[in-house]
Amino acid sequence: xxxxxxxxxxxxxxxxxxxxxxxxxxxxxxxxxxxxxxxxxxxxxxxxxxxxxxxxxxxxxxxxxxxxxxxxxxxxxxxxxxxxxxxxxxxxxxxxxxxxxxxxxxxxxxxxxxxxxxxxxxxxxxxxxxxxxxxxxxxxxxxxxxxxxxxxxxxxxxxxxxxxxxxxxxxxxxxxxxxxxxxxxxxxxxxxxxxxxxxxxxxxxxxxxxxxxxxxxxxxxxxxxxxxxxxxxxxxxxxxxxxxxxxxxxxxxxxxxxxxxxxxxxxxxxxxxxxxxxxxxxxxxxxxxxxxxxxxxxxxxxxxxxxxxxxxxxxxxxxxxxxxxxxxxxxxxxxxxxxxxxxxx
Amino acid sequence: xxxxxxxxxxxxxxxxxxxxxxxxxxxxxxxxxxxxxxxxxxxxxxxxxxxxxxxxxxxxxxxxxxxxxxxxxxxxxxxxxxxxxxxxxxxxxxxxxxxxxxxxxxxxxxxxxxxxxxxxxxxxxxxxxxxxxxxxxxxxxxxxxxxxxxxxxxxxxxxxxxxxxxxxxxxxxxxxxxxxxxxxxxxxxxxxxxxxxxxxxxxxxxxxxxxxxxxxxxxxxxxxxxxxxxxxxxxxxxxxxxxxxxxxxxxxxxxxxxxxxxxxxxxxxxxxxxxxxxxxxxxxxxxxxxxxxxxxxxxxxxxxxxxxxxxxxxxxxxxxxxxxxxxxxxxxxxxxxxxxxxxxx
Numbered sequence: 285x286x287x288x289x290x291x292x293x294x295x296x297x298x299x300x301x302x303x304x305x306x307x308x309x310x311x312x313x314x315x316x317x318x319x320x321x322x323x324x325x326x327x328x329x330x331x332x333x334x335x336x337x338x339x340x341x342x343x344x345x346x347x348x349x350x351x352x353x354x355x356x357x358x359x360x361x362x363x364x365x366x367x368x369x370x371x372x373x374x375x376x377x378x379x380x381x382x383x384x385x386x387x388x389x390x391x392x393x394x395x396x397x398x399x400x401x402x403x404x405x406x407x408x409x410x411x412x413x414x415x416x417x418x419x420x421x422x423x424x425x426x427x428x429x430x431x432x433x434x435x436x437x438x439x440x441x442x443x444x445x446x447x448x449x450x451x452x453x454x455x456x457x458x459x460x461x462x463x464x465x466x467x468x469x470x471x472x473x474x475x476x477x478x479x480x481x482x483x484x485x486x487x488x489x490x491x492x493x494x495x496x497x498x499x500x501x502x503x504x505x506x507x508x509x510x511x512x513x514x515x516x517x518x519x520x521x522x523x524x525x526x527x528x529x530x531x532x533x534x535x536x537x538x539x540x541x542x543x544x545x546x547x548x549x550x551x552x553x554x555x556x557x558x559x560x561x562x563x564x565x566x567x568x569x570x571x572x573x574x575x576x577x578x579x580x581x582x583x584x585x586x587x588x589x590x591x592x593x594x595x596x597x598x599x600x601x602x603x604x605x606x607x608x609x610x611x612x613x614x615x616x617x618x619x620x621x622x623x624x625x626x627x628x629x
Numbered sequence: 630x631x632x633x634x635x636x637x638x639x640x641x642x643x644x645x646x647x648x649x650x651x652x653x654x655x656x657x658x659x660x661x662x663x664x665x666x667x668x669x670x671x672x673x674x675x676x677x678x679x680x681x682x683x684x685x686x687x688x689x690x691x692x693x694x695x696x697x698x699x700x701x702x703x704x705x706x707x708x709x710x711x712x713x714x715x716x717x718x719x720x721x722x723x724x725x726x727x728x729x730x731x732x733x734x735x736x737x738x739x740x741x742x743x744x745x746x747x748x749x750x751x752x753x754x755x756x757x758x759x760x761x762x763x764x765x766x767x768x769x770x771x772x773x774x775x776x777x778x779x780x781x782x783x784x785x786x787x788x789x790x791x792x793x794x795x796x797x798x799x800x801x802x803x804x805x806x807x808x809x810x811x812x813x814x815x816x817x818x819x820x821x822x823x824x825x826x827x828x829x830x831x832x833x834x835x836x837x838x839x840x841x842x843x844x845x846x847x848x849x850x851x852x853x854x855x856x857x858x859x860x861x862x863x864x865x866x867x868x869x870x871x872x873x874x875x876x877x878x879x880x881x882x883x884x885x886x887x888x889x890x891x892x893x894x895x896x897x898x899x900x901x902x903x904x905x906x907x908x909x910x911x912x913x914x915x916x917x918x919x920x921x922x923x924x925x926x927x928x929x930x931x932x933x934x935x936x937x938x939x940x941x942x943x944x945x946x947x948x949x950x951x952x953x954x955x956x957x958x959x960x961x962x963x964x965x966x967x968x969x970x971x972x973x974x
Contacts, residue, residue, distance in 0.1 A: 345905065354905065518900060537903045544901070551896010555863060556889070558882045558912040560690065560699065565910045567903040 292318040294362040294392035295606040300349040304545040305614065309347070310607035313360070318394050321373040328376045329398040332369035334389055335629055337603075338417035339610045339622040340365060340451070341516075344544040362390035363606075368406070368416045369395065370629070378405060386416035391606055393626060402571060408585060413629055418451055418621040419595040420584065422570050427455035428580045429573035430536035431463075434566050435512045439464035442506050444525065447516035448489065449476040449596070450613075451621035452538060456514045457484050458593045465512070468505045470521075472616040479619070483594060498524035509533075515565075517542045519550035526557040535565040545614055596620030637663040639707040639737035640951035645694040649890040650959065654692070655952035658705070663739050666718040673721045674743040677714035679734055680974055682948075683762035684955045684967040685710060685796070686861075689889040707735035708951075713751070713761045714740065715974070723750060731761035736951055738971060747916060753930060758974055763796055763966040764940040765929065767915050772800035773925045774918035775881035776808075779911050780857045784809035787851050789870065792861035793834065794821040794941070795958075796966035797883060801859045802829050803938045810857070813850045815866075817961040824964070828939060843869035854878075860910075862887045864895040871902040880910040890959055941965030 291314070298311045322329045343365055345354045357363055367389040371379045379385065387403035389395045397403065406416055418424065430452075431437060443460040445453045448469025457480065460467045468488040469480045480489035488505050495501040502510065502524055509530035515522060518540025525535070543549045558565060587593040598618040600609040603626050612618045636659070643656045667674045688710055690699045702708055712734040716724045724730065732748035734740045742748065751761055763769065775797075776782060788805040790798045793814025802825065805812045813833040814825045825834035833850050840846040847855065847869050854875035860867060863885025870880070888894045903910060932938040943963040945954040948971050957963045 342905075522900070537900075539904055540901045549898040549901065551898050552900055553894045553896050555867070555882075555897055556885045556894065558910060559884055560687075560912065560914070562912045562914055562917060564912070565903060567905065567907045567909070569905070569907055572907060 289317045289319050290394070292316040292393050293603050294390065295603060296360050296362055296391075297347060297357045299359065300356060301347045303547050305344065305347055305611055307607045307611060310610070312604055312606070316392070318396070320394060322375045322396065326375060326398060328400075329374070329396060330371050330376050330379050330385070330400065330403070331373040331394065331396050332385070332389060333372055333394055334367050334369045334392065334626045335384075336368040336414045336417050337389075337391055337606065337624045337626060338366040338421065338423075339613050339618070339624065340422070341539050341541045341544065341613055343610065344614065362392040362395070363610075364388055364390060366417055366422050367391075367626075368413050368421075376400070384409065384413060384416075386421050391603070393603065402574070404577065408581070411585070411588060414597060414599065414623060414625070415588075415595060417623045418597060419455055419588065419593070420581065423451040423621065424455055424584060425570040425573060425577060425580055426452045426538060427459060428584070429570055429576065430514060430538050430568055431456050431459050431512075433573060433576075434536040434568055435514070435534045437463045437465055437512055441465050441511035442508060442530070443467045443512045443514070444502065444506065444510045445469045445514040445516070446492075446521050447471065447539075447541060448486065449479050449484070449620060450516065450618075453514065453516055454479075454484050454596060454620065455593070457486050460512075461485050461487075462587070462592065470501075473619075475619060479596060483596065492521065499527050502528040512536075514538060515540065519543050519552070522552050523554050526552075526554045526563070529557060529561055529563055532562045532564075535563060537565055537567040541614065598622045600624045602626070634662045634664050635739070637661040637738050638948050639735065640948060641705050641707055641736075642692060642702045644704065645701060646692045648892050650689065650692055650956055652952045652956060655955070657949055657951070661737070663741070665739060667720045667741065671720060671743060673745075674719070674741060675716050675721050675724050675730070675745065675748070676718040676739065676741050677730070677734060678717055678739055679712050679714045679737065679971045680729075681713040681759045681762050682734075682736055682951065682969040682971060683711040683766070683768075684958050684963070684969065685767070686884050686886045686889065686958055688955065689959065707737040707740070708955075709733055709735060711762055711767050712736075712971075713758050713766075721745070729754060729758060729761075731766050736948070738948065747919070749922065753926070756930070756933060759942060759944065759968060759970070760933075760940060762968045763942060764800055764933065764938070765926070768796040768966065769800055769929060770915040770918060770922060770925055771797045771883060772804060773929070774915055774921065775859060775883050775913055776801050776804050776857075778918060778921075779881040779913055780859070780879045782808045782810055782857055786810050786856035787853060787875070788812045788857045788859070789847065789851065789855045790814045790859040790861070791837075791866050792816065792884075792886060793831065794824050794829070794965060795861065795963075798859065798861055799824075799829050799941060799965065800938070802831050805857075806830050806832075807932070807937065815846075818964075820964060824941060828941065837866065844872050847873040857881075859883060860885065864888055864897070867897050868899050871897075871899045871908070874902060874906055874908050877907045877909075880908060882910055882912040886959070943967045945969045947971070
């Protein structure tokens with residue numbers, strides 16, 4: 285079986301993108317084959333069957349030719365992203381056949397991962413494995429590091445979260461409630477606003493698309509001002525937040541999804557608030573905090589099992605849905621964490 | 630003598646300002662008188678003779694009607710700002726006649742300061758007293774807190790300072806050199822650039838007015854990128870810096886003088902660098918760090934006395950020069966720390 289060559293469909297970038305990506309910028313390639321074992325003599329490698337692939341906003345950066353940030357995807361090669369996979373063969377001391385893992389893998393049915401730098405063995409399988417693309421994976425660590433490490437919350441503080449029903453926002457909001465904060469979120473549809481209020485327990489929520497004046501909307505939600513802003517969108521929203529921040533407020537700059545597809549990014553005009561209100565704005569990437577992953581799991585698993593935190597996923601079926609799924613997160617069509625099921629567990 | 634009523638000239642704001650302030654927005658009022666003692670029954674007060682008044686960029690904020698930040702100056706009343714004064718009469722336990730102090734005072738010849746919240750007794754008079762408007766006063770504390778507390782410098786790091794020959798910038802640059810950093814500054818004239826290189830010992834300096842492309846200028850000065858940016862100007866310069874920052878760089882947001890006089894502030898477009906390069910940008914005000922003042926003096930005084938740090942002042946004579954002096958810092962006409970001598974010591 286493991287010597288067998290099987291077909292290995294993949295999702296690849298056809299060309300580098302400027303502006304808004306289209307489905308035709310991506311392609312499904314069905315002509316590949318792969319042998320289901322680690323090649324002879326290849327050390328510290330695993331051959332995996334990909335089960336779930338994660339659609340993450342930062343991936344847009346890798347679809348551009350180069351802006352000096354993340355390295356661009358290689359054209360024609362499978363996209364690289366977070367996923368959950370089953371180990372089929374291993375020469376890596378930490379993994380054996382039958383193990384599950386999450387981390388960087390390819391957007392294809394089977395991947396050979398050599399010297400994996402970001403791959404975590406899944407030790408707890410009594411929760412949906414797909415959660416390791418979300419609340420128990422990179423988005424969970426993003427929420428954890430951003431909220432607890434960067435924002436240093438105190439009970440009673442006022443917390444605002446943009447893109448609040450997304451993969452990360454919904455977790456931050458629930459963490460903030462568990463920390464005794466007052467929490468407001470914004471999202472782009474009535475359905476999402478209802479989720480924030482009724483499923484995730486936010487104190488207040490609004491549909492930013494229906495607010496002609498974002499500064500006024502935030503003033504209404506936060507008459508006392510904002511202590512903590514979990515920044516997922518950037519642009520105009522950031523300006524509105526800065527005007528409403530309190531002295532020594534903190535901004536965890538997690539993402540700026542409103543800006544990734546613009547050829548010329550919006551200007552943020554009122555940065556002088558950062559000076560005069562002594563605001564700390566800090567960008568961060570989850571990977572920098574992965575040493576805290578065991579501590580995070582220790583906190584998050586019981587919350588999940590006791591139902592104190594819930595997680596909403598938006599699951600697409602089949603690798604073929606990869607291109608449309610990835611693009612959906614830039615138009616906000618997804619409701620909750622967007623992921624693709626490649627194969628049943 | 631102390632019962633005597635004397636004339637008390639003052640500099641006052643005539644009207645609130647939008648856009649660029651003009652000398653005619655300010656006025657000298659010569660008709661006041663004052664009795665040179667603390668009024669009977671007024672506790673914890675000092676009556677001072679003002680010697681030096683400090684021209685500081687943040688004062689522009691107080692010249693606007695209100696933007697929710699600093700409280701506006703009262704029209705017709707003396708401007709409030711940092712200064713050095715001699716105590717003529719005191720009911721405050723910390724001060725006696727003949728003492729010198731620095732802190733918040735009025736732009737007038739004599740001031741009654743009741744319950745002073747920011748006033749420091751000057752214990753060391755073997756340095757020019759005017760330095761207490763600069764390197765030994767608020768600007769010195771700004772440089773100290775911003776560089777050491779916010780930027781957490783490490784030997785060998787790459788440091789960039791805008792408005793580098795100003796009251797704060799010249800100190801930060803010298804601190805950075807003493808910390809073993811590579812230091813580049815920018816300023817707006819050849820004379821200032823020469824000061825940076827020859828007097829303050831910067832490794833490199835450039836005239837930003839002669840650079841058609843600020844991003845390219847910084848790339849030239851920092852082929853390896855910038856670890857620490859001491860932000861004094863904002864706007865376009867900040868965008869150019871963000872493009873050149875290194876991973877986990879730090880920005881001390883001390884001021885954004887290029888923006889204070891604009892009716893519509895410039896947009897900063899590339900804030901996504903903050904996310905992907907995990908940059909920390911932090912606003913701060915010196916006053917938040919005044920508990921560190923004794924520690925700061927312990928460091929700064931020996932450096933000054935040994936000539937390891939020098940300080941360049943731009944001194945105007947007489948209260949009448951107040952309006953033009955204050956305005957000069959917004960056009961960059963000053964060379965070094967701008968201050969006004971009201972009276973000889």
